[in-house]
Amino acid sequence: MPQRRPSELAHRNARLAMACAAVFLLMVGAAFAAVPFYRAFCQATGFNGTVKRVYTAQGAVSDKTVDVRFDTNVHGLSWRFEPVQPHQRVRLGAYTLAFFRATNTGDRAATGRAIYNVLPEWAGAYFSKLECFCFKNQTIAPGQSVDFPVVYTVDPRYANDAEKREAGQITLSYTFLPAVVGAGQTAAADQNARSALGARPHAAL
DSSP, X not given: OOOOOHHHHXXXXXXXXXXXXXXXXXXXXXXXXXXXXXXXXXXXXXXXXXXXXXXXXXXXOOSOEEEEEEEEEESSSSEEEEESSSEEEEETTOOEEEEEEEEEOSSSOEEEEEEEXXXXXXXXXXXXXXXXXXXXOEEEOTTOEEEEEEEEEEOGGGGGOHHHHTTOEEEEEEEEEEOOTTSSOOOHHHHHHSOSOOOEEEOOO
16 A cells, blocks of 8 residues: 655645534534524523513403512622512503612622523413513613613413413512623614613612
């Protein structure tokens, strides 16, 4: 068998190394891409208690109602965070406005990002948000309080399942965490979809 020249072996090894590097980069890219795809899937389906996001009001309003309770938490921020109303009795299919108040009790400005969930988990398939402060990072100055709006609805089909209807209550839970400034921003499509409700500033409590 003829022996390969050193230059041919080096060229072959270089091509093999480039192929391995390309496969590695492809795998890394796929791993990072899986995160937003998974998030989009959860928001579209309500999987794992994730609240679905919608961009236009739709559907009929039912005379049936459900009690929506609000839960708030803060981790890693010197903030006080609470719902303006602890719960609301809402008609199924109706878009309802709720406010959550965050106060920076620290001595410097801080930026947070809210994550959210619905309990029980199966209710996420019926719960949708049209507007939410959790769609982007929020910066609050020291001593400042801000009221953040949430516009949400519960699908009328929630009342069709007797077992689910007997639960009687849905809990919408938010947790504010420190945001990584410059990363984790929402996509341009998300920014265009937000309504003009905005946040209402208040003096510190």
